[in-house]
Amino acid sequence: MINENQRFAQxxxxxxxxxxxxxxxxxTTRQQHAHTMTWLENQPADxxxxxxxxxxxxxxxxxxSEHKMPxxxxxxxxxxEGQLNAPHGGLCIDMSTMNQILHVNAEDLxxxxxxxxxxxxxxxxxxTTGLFFPLDPGANATxxxxxxxxxxxxxxxxxxxxxxxxxxxxxxxxxxxxxxTGSRAKKSAAGYDLTRLIVGSEGTLGIVTEITVRLFGSxxxxxxxVCNFPSIDLACQATIATIxxxxxxxxxxxxxPVQVKACNQYSKLDLSELPTLxxxxxxxxxxxxxxxxxxxxxxxxxxxxxxxWDSDEQARRKxxxxxxxxxFASCALRPEARGLSTDACVPISRLAECVxxxxxxxxxxxxxxxxxxxxxxxxxxxxxxxxxxSEHELKxxxxxxxxxxxxxxxMGGTCTGEHGIGQGKRKYMEKEHGNAIQFMRAVxxxxxxxxxxxPDKIWF
Amino acid sequence: MINENQRFAQxxxxxxxxxxxxxxxxxTTRQQHAHTMTWLENQPADxxxxxxxxxxxxxxxxxxSEHKMPxxxxxxxxxxEGQLNAPHGGLCIDMSTMNQILHVNAEDLxxxxxxxxxxxxxxxxxxTTGLFFPLDPGANATxxxxxxxxxxxxxxxxxxxxxxxxxxxxxxxxxxxxxxTGSRAKKSAAGYDLTRLIVGSEGTLGIVTEITVRLFGSxxxxxxxVCNFPSIDLACQATIATIxxxxxxxxxxxxxPVQVKACNQYSKLDLSELPTLxxxxxxxxxxxxxxxxxxxxxxxxxxxxxxxWDSDEQARRKxxxxxxxxxFASCALRPEARGLSTDACVPISRLAECVxxxxxxxxxxxxxxxxxxxxxxxxxxxxxxxxxxSEHELKxxxxxxxxxxxxxxxMGGTCTGEHGIGQGKRKYMEKEHGNAIQFMRAVxxxxxxxxxxxPDKIWF
Numbered sequence: 070m071i072n073e074n075q076r077f078a079q080x081x082x083x084x085x086x087x088x089x090x091x092x093x094x095x096x097t098t099r100q101q102h103a104h105t106m107t108w109l110e111n112q113p114a115d116x117x118x119x120x121x122x123x124x125x126x127x128x129x130x131x132x133x134s135e136h137k138m139p140x141x142x143x144x145x146x147x148x149x150e151g152q153l154n155a156p157h158g159g160l161c162i163d164m165s166t167m168n169q170i171l172h173v174n175a176e177d178l179x180x181x182x183x184x185x186x187x188x189x190x191x192x193x194x195x196x197t198t199g200l201f202f203p204l205d206p207g208a209n210a211t212x213x214x215x216x217x218x219x220x221x222x223x224x225x226x227x228x229x230x231x232x233x234x235x236x237x238x239x240x241x242x243x244x245x246x247x248x249x250t251g252s253r254a255k256k257s258a259a260g261y262d263l264t265r266l267i268v269g270s271e272g273t274l275g276i277v278t279e280i281t282v283r284l285f286g287s288x289x290x291x292x293x294x295v296c297n298f299p300s301i302d303l304a305c306q307a308t309i310a311t312i313x314x315x316x317x318x319x320x321x322x323x324x325x326p327v328q329v330k331a332c333n334q335y336s337k338l339d340l341s342e343l344p345t346l347x348x349x350x351x352x353x354x355x356x357x358x359x360x361x362x363x364x365x366x367x368x369x370x371x372x373x374x375x376x377x378w379d380s381d382e383q384a385r386r387k388x389x390x391x392x393x394x395x396x397f398a399s400c401a402l403r404p405e406a407r408g409l410s411t412d413a414c415v416p417i418s419r420l421a422e423c424v425x426x427x428x429x430x431x432x433x434x435x436x437x438x439x440x441x442x443x444x445x446x447x448x449x450x451x452x453x454x455x456x457x458x459s460e461h462e463l464k465x466x467x468x469x470x471x472x473x474x475x476x477x478x479x480m481g482g483t484c485t486g487e488h489g490i491g492q493g494k495r496k497y498m499e500k501e502h503g504n505a506i507q508f509m510r511a512v513x514x515x516x517x518x519x520x521x522x523x524p525d526k527i528w529f
Numbered sequence: 530m531i532n533e534n535q536r537f538a539q540x541x542x543x544x545x546x547x548x549x550x551x552x553x554x555x556x557t558t559r560q561q562h563a564h565t566m567t568w569l570e571n572q573p574a575d576x577x578x579x580x581x582x583x584x585x586x587x588x589x590x591x592x593x594s595e596h597k598m599p600x601x602x603x604x605x606x607x608x609x610e611g612q613l614n615a616p617h618g619g620l621c622i623d624m625s626t627m628n629q630i631l632h633v634n635a636e637d638l639x640x641x642x643x644x645x646x647x648x649x650x651x652x653x654x655x656x657t658t659g660l661f662f663p664l665d666p667g668a669n670a671t672x673x674x675x676x677x678x679x680x681x682x683x684x685x686x687x688x689x690x691x692x693x694x695x696x697x698x699x700x701x702x703x704x705x706x707x708x709x710t711g712s713r714a715k716k717s718a719a720g721y722d723l724t725r726l727i728v729g730s731e732g733t734l735g736i737v738t739e740i741t742v743r744l745f746g747s748x749x750x751x752x753x754x755v756c757n758f759p760s761i762d763l764a765c766q767a768t769i770a771t772i773x774x775x776x777x778x779x780x781x782x783x784x785x786p787v788q789v790k791a792c793n794q795y796s797k798l799d800l801s802e803l804p805t806l807x808x809x810x811x812x813x814x815x816x817x818x819x820x821x822x823x824x825x826x827x828x829x830x831x832x833x834x835x836x837x838w839d840s841d842e843q844a845r846r847k848x849x850x851x852x853x854x855x856x857f858a859s860c861a862l863r864p865e866a867r868g869l870s871t872d873a874c875v876p877i878s879r880l881a882e883c884v885x886x887x888x889x890x891x892x893x894x895x896x897x898x899x900x901x902x903x904x905x906x907x908x909x910x911x912x913x914x915x916x917x918x919s920e921h922e923l924k925x926x927x928x929x930x931x932x933x934x935x936x937x938x939x940m941g942g943t944c945t946g947e948h949g950i951g952q953g954k955r956k957y958m959e960k961e962h963g964n965a966i967q968f969m970r971a972v973x974x975x976x977x978x979x980x981x982x983x984p985d986k987i988w989f
Contacts, residue, residue, distance in 0.1 A: 174876070174878060175773070176769065176773060176876075176877065176878035177876040177877055177878045178772070178773065179876070218718055219716075219717075219718040219722075220718075221716055225716065229693075230716050232716075232722065232725070233689075233693060242968065246964055248963070248964055248965040248968065249962075249963065249965060250962075250965055252876075252938075252941055252942055252943050252961075253876040253941040253942070254874040254875055254876055254906075254907055254908075254937075254941065254942035254943045254946065255874065255876075255877070255906045255907055255908075255946075256679075256681055256685065256690050256692075256874055256906055256908065256943075256946050256947065257679075257874060257942075257943035257945065257946060258678055258679040258680075258681075258729055258943075258945045258946060258947050258948060258949040258950070259943045259944055259945050259949075259950055259954070259957075259958065259961055259962070260729075260950060260958060260961075260962060260966070260969050260987055260988075261726060261729065261730055261969040261972060261973075261987075262679075262692065262725050262726060262728065262729055263965055263968060263969065265692070265722050265725035265726070266721060266722060266725070266726055266972070268722065269718055269720075269721065269722055270721055285775065286773070286774065286775030309636065312638070313635070313636060313638065313746075314746065315745065315746030353819065355815060355816075355819060356815075356816055356819070359813065359815060359816070414714040414715065414716055414717060415714055416634070416636075416637040416639070416712075416713040416714055416715075417636065417637055417715070418634065418636035418637045446714075446715045446716055447714055447715055448714075448715075448716065477714075478712075481712055481713040481714065482712055482713070482714035482717075483712050483714045483716075483717035483718075483719045484719055485717065485718045485719050486714065486715075486716050486717060486718060487716065487718050488718060489718040489719075490718070490719055490720060494719070497719075498719065498720060501712070501719055501720075502709075502710075502719070502720060503708070503709065504706055504708055505708040505709060505710055505723055506720070508702065508708065508723060508976055509720055509721040509723065511975040511976055512721060512726075512972055512975055512976070513721075514975060515971040515972055515974060515975030516968055516971055516972070527720055527721075528720075
């Protein structure tokens with residue numbers, strides 16, 4: 070019986086023989102391919118493979134399967150809960166050069182892409198087609214990574230999340246077999262929904278190599294605007310009313326005053342440093358006008374002010390670039406600190422209560438932690454800025470995170486709306502899912518009996 | 530070692546002790562709870578239990594689990610592929626008296642219902658709230674049954690299918706444990722998507738006892754209309770163009786001339802007996818007008834004619850009642866025959882080709898088989914009217930069904946968009962899913978190791 074070190078050494082030798090220079094064991098490379106986005110510890114794999122195609126991925130998984138060595142897929146490295154760490158070592162497969170857009174079918178509003186294509190690359194490719202891929206989690210993530218974490222972001226309130234826009238997948242399974250799930254048909258009732266079992270499985274059931282996604286017609290007209298509220302509570306109440314009126318808003322983003330200040334400084338804006346909503350309307354010219362007018366009448370009831378909207382592309386771009394840079398803007402508020410972005414999601418009726426309780430908790434703890442959120446979905450983010458040299462601050466931050474997760478779950482929501490569980494949120498799984506976890510584990514065990522696919526993620 | 534008969538006898542005795550008069554072994558009752566909708570053989574269970582609550586279901590499943598006896602859940606009996614048959618006997622659990630609407634949360638646009646609530650009961654309950662549950666598979670199915678088959682229907686083109694509107698489930702698992710999947714939050718990235726694993730699993734993984742669904746605001750204005758085309762092909766082309774223009778149409782239903790004739794006779798209409806689209810627009814008054822005008826301009830390019838639309842409720846109701854009665858209208862075309870309604874779904878770019886090839890196949894075979902379809906989703910139905918005393922007709926019908934399934938799959942679609950696999954379509958699973966089936970089977974084996982939940986459905 071050989072030990073783990075010997076097994077892994079044999080696996081890496083076999084991988085070197087098959088892949089030559091595509092494989093690296095350089096420490097810096099390995100560290101760059103593990104978790105780098107927060108203060109969670111960086112745990113590199115033993116080697117990094119740059120995969121060129123699905124057969125590379127399948128062969129690598131087969132070798133790892135033979136030697137029972139972990140395999141972790143890497144897209145662009147923007148996951149936030151330690152999904153890329155290799156606590157038990159193993160192989161990291163870098164998918165980023167698998168970046169071909171294989172097929173756009175404008176008639177069916179679908180695109181099939183390799184897993185390493187980023188959402189911006191896809192939209193750049195689509196720019197002359199009148200179509201677009203709406204999902205926008207902030208980071209320029211790969212589509213494969215977005216499948217893995219069940220990503221969503223600012224546009225999800227109108228266009229849905231990755232579970233909604235993913236039609237079909239090609240997946241390398243733990244035994245190295247390549248399977249296809251779903252089809253290009255818009256719906257199917259033929260057997261278990263393996264597509265949605267893989268979406269959000271964080272690389273623990275297989276490695277996605279190709280994805281067929283739904284596309285949408287670019288709206289004829291886009292209007293965007295900003296408005297202020299005297300309190301977070303009133304901003305949330307206005308959001309709730311907007312959703313309840315079934316206004317088909319495309320984006321509705323909350324920024325708390327700390328976040329607005331950060332954006333003003335970082336993105337050279339001059340927004341009032343008050344609880345703020347950034348909104349966007351998609352439709353025909355008439356419909357955008359109708360939506361904006363309805364929105365204006367809604368926020369009036371909640372003391373909303375300074376609402377200005379415009380369909381000018383440049384103004385719009387400036388606004389949303391600032392929103393996308395909110396993470397960096399926040400980090401710049403305290404350059405010596407590291408940021409940890411967490412998220413939670415609640416039924417929208419509980420949103421105001423959950424956000425205000427969280428804000429009060431942050432204030433009481435004396436921490437700096439801007440709040441932003443995709444509030445139309447009841448989803449919001451807290452970016453904790455922590456001096457990681459301070460044990461006290463780390464402990465305080467962990468406690469805030471835990472209280473937020475529990476608060477969201479107790480309000481009938483979830484400890485994560487879009488970031489996933491990774492390593493960081495495993496401790497909340499039991500609270501959220503209770504005895505259902507045993508069936509998730511049973512599925513994992515059935516599909517990956519040797520536990521080689523991204524082990525020790527989602528649960529302990 | 531006792532044999533199966535003895536095991537089942539022991540199980541039924543234990544069930545009788547626990548449930549008394551809730552349990553029936555009457556043959557007629559048993560037959561009424563098996564498959565009755567097509568010419569597929571009726572295969573009754575050994576006993577029928579009327580469940581009053583989740584604990585009844587859990588206790589019954591526990592008893593069946595101990596004795597390794599099959600369990601099949603029954604909603605209202607409207608499934609079309611033999612999902613309710615008990616080829617190996619066992620217990621049928623009738624969920625229809627579990628029909629309480631437990632909670633409507635208007636603020637969150639959600640409702641939580643027991644599995645036996647029908648979609649019409651839910652909408653009747655909601656009538657004063659300004660909200661509605663849009664999914665409409667034709668039959669007045671139970672919400673639990675709609676979860677089981679991943680149902681959709683006429684409104685799915687705008688509002689999605691059961692996979693899209695189901696937020697959370699309570700499920701009795703094969704070991705009798707009650708679990709909860711999902712939450713009332715609109716989205717989550719916390720672990721495997723057990724909700725969507727259960728949706729469409731046709732009772733093979735567990736029995737759904739409660740469902741939380743999304744509701745939608747009743748549209749301020751509803752416009753509906755009818756138009757004709759010189760050919761099925763042009764009607765499909767007009768549908769494709771409508772979807773590609775991203776017109777947010779709420780319903781777009783194709784009826785072939787045979788179906789129009791049947792509806793005219795059955796529902797006392799005087800529609801032109803030509804390829805016909807029934808359409809519906811939801812929105813504000815302005816938006817409905819805008820949609821109808823855009824639609825009128827689209828169909829003009831495809832020789833569409835006689836387009837008349839109206840927001841009058843009575844005219845609308847007459848039209849959609851006729852559409853809903855299409856099944857019975859078709860059966861009335863040949864009263865001595867039995868109908869078998871099949872469905873297929875293709876990428877919309879292939880719809881015209883798939884429907885016309887199918888129509889040609891039916892004509893060449895000399896069969897009577899009206900075509901209707903939720904064509905906005907690329908989904909259509911063929912209702913084969915067959916004299917079941919004729920071996921020749923049965924064989925011809927089976928061949929048409931098989932060719933249709935293969936045609937749809939080869940066009941990048943699926944052998945069923947909404948009816949499910951049941952017993953009737955198991956033979957197409959391998960063609961459609963290839964080596965992915967082994968992982969569906971692995972999931973089934975992991976969750977239901979004794980294969981007691983609706984055995985011999987979805988696969989052989």
